[in-house]
Amino acid sequence: MRIDVITIFPGYLAPLREALLGRAIGAGLVDLAVHDLRSWTRDVHQAVDDSPYGGGPGMVMRPQVWGEALDAVLALDERPARIVVPTPAGRPFTQATAQAWTGEERLVFACGRYEGIDQRVVDDARRRDLPVDEVSIGDYVLVGGEVAVLVMVEAVVRLLPGVLGNPASAQQDSFSDGLLEGPAYTRPEVWRGLAVPEVLRSGNHAKIARWRRDRALERTAQRRPDLLAALPEDALDDADRAF
Ligand SMILES: COC(=O)c1ccnc(N)c1
Numbered sequence: 001m002r003i004d005v006i007t008i009f010p011g012y013l014a015p016l017r018e019a020l021l022g023r024a025i026g027a028g029l030v031d032l033a034v035h036d037l038r039s040w041t042r043d044v045h046q047a048v049d050d051s052p053y054g055g056g057p058g059m060v061m062r063p064q065v066w067g068e069a070l071d072a073v074l075a076l077d078e079r080p081a082r083i084v085v086p087t088p089a090g091r092p093f094t095q096a097t098a099q100a101w102t103g104e105e106r107l108v109f110a111c112g113r114y115e116g117i118d119q120r121v122v123d124d125a126r127r128r129d130l131p132v133d134e135v136s137i138g139d140y141v142l143v144g145g146e147v148a149v150l151v152m153v154e155a156v157v158r159l160l161p162g163v164l165g166n167p168a169s170a171q172q173d174s175f176s177d178g179l180l181e182g183p184a185y186t187r188p189e190v191w192r193g194l195a196v197p198e199v200l201r202s203g204n205h206a207k208i209a210r211w212r213r214d215r216a217l218e219r220t221a222q223r224r225p226d227l228l229a230a231l232p233e234d235a236l237d238d239a240d241r242a243f
Contacts, residue, residue, distance in 0.1 A: 001104065001160060002031040004073050004081075005149055006066075007111040008048055010034045012146035016153055024163045033076070037111075040069040049114050058115035066110065066121040073108055074130075081106035083125055083132040084152070086145035087116060090134035093148075095175035097135065098155040107156070111145035178231045180224055182215030214243050 005013050013034045017025060024030045038046040049059035074081055082104045101107060110117065125132045137148045158164055185196040199211045217240060220228050 001029070001102075001157075002033070002077055002079060002081075002106040003153060003157075004076070004106070004108045005032075005034045005111065005146075006037050006069050006073055006109070007034065007144075007146055007149075008037045008113060009111075009144065009146055010036050012111075012144070013149065015150055020163065021154060021157055024157055024160065027162065029160055029162050030157055033073075035069065035073055037065060037069050040065050040072065052115060056115075060115050061112055061117040063118040063120045063124075066117055067124060070108070070110065070121070070125065077106060079105040081108045081130070083108045083110060083130055084149075085110045085112065085117065085122060085132065085134045086137065086148035086152070087112060087134050088136050088139075088141045089116075090136040093135040093137050093152055093155075095155070097133075098152070098159060101152075101156045102159045107153075109145070109149045109152070111149055113144040175227075177216075178227060178235055179216040179220045180227070182212050182219055210239065213240065217243050 005016075007013065016022075016032055016034075021030070021032075025032055037048055041048060047062070048065050049061050052058065052060045070083065082101065084107055086109065110121075122132050122134065135148075135152070137151050142148060161167070185200060189196050189201070197211070199207050202208065217228075217236075
């Protein structure tokens with residue numbers, strides 16, 4: 001997978017070259033290219049934004065600069081790309097989105113700042129039949145899209161084959177089965193007077209699986225009843241319902 005990020009703060013994306021993601025890049029599982037949007041400005045001030053039509057606070061990022069930047073970056077590689085615009089006004093980015101994007105050959109992230117990017121940039125890309133997703137990582141506003149890109153790239157790349165040491169851990173993630181993950185424990189057996197639940201030391205794999213499923217159902221019911229309500233009809237078996 002090739003990932004391109006267009007931003008006025010390239011340094012914000014440096015963490016993508018650390019740790020697990022850095023190793024994925026080193027192993028050739030991911031190609032990452034970060035581009036400074038100001039490279040496509042033509043004026044001495046390298047202006048990337050301007051006042052909003054209709055008035056109002058803040059500044060809007062200029063369509064000319066973004067249009068040239070996206071055209072140039074897309075032309076760097078012939079692989080088909082999905083353009084992603086992080087915005088608080090976007091559709092929710094979820095584990096399902098991350099899973100779906102693992103099938104993409106290329107993702108091009110357009111990081112907006114200020115009050116966002118002139119809408120015609122997205123409209124122009126869409127009318128050229130380029131896939132464009134405007135996505136939000138949660139119901140809150142950031143200063144720029146860069147942090148959202150860090151979140152989304154990590155969520156996607158960790159799912160790519162060969163990235164995680166143990167692929168099973170991606171399968172047992174929270175959300176992978178529609179439920180939140182339950183509590184986890186490691187040594188010592190007792191810590192500050194708190195013992196690891198007995199069942200986890202029983203060696204009885206069926207009982208352990210049941211206990212873990214019950215804890216996941218319990219936590220999901222307590223913290224995210226919306227996820228429980230959204231489960232498909234056949235997702236819960238009789239033992240689950242008995243819980
Ligand atoms: C500027 O971008 C944001 O504020 C943003 C992007 C993606 N998700 C959000 N919740 C906010």
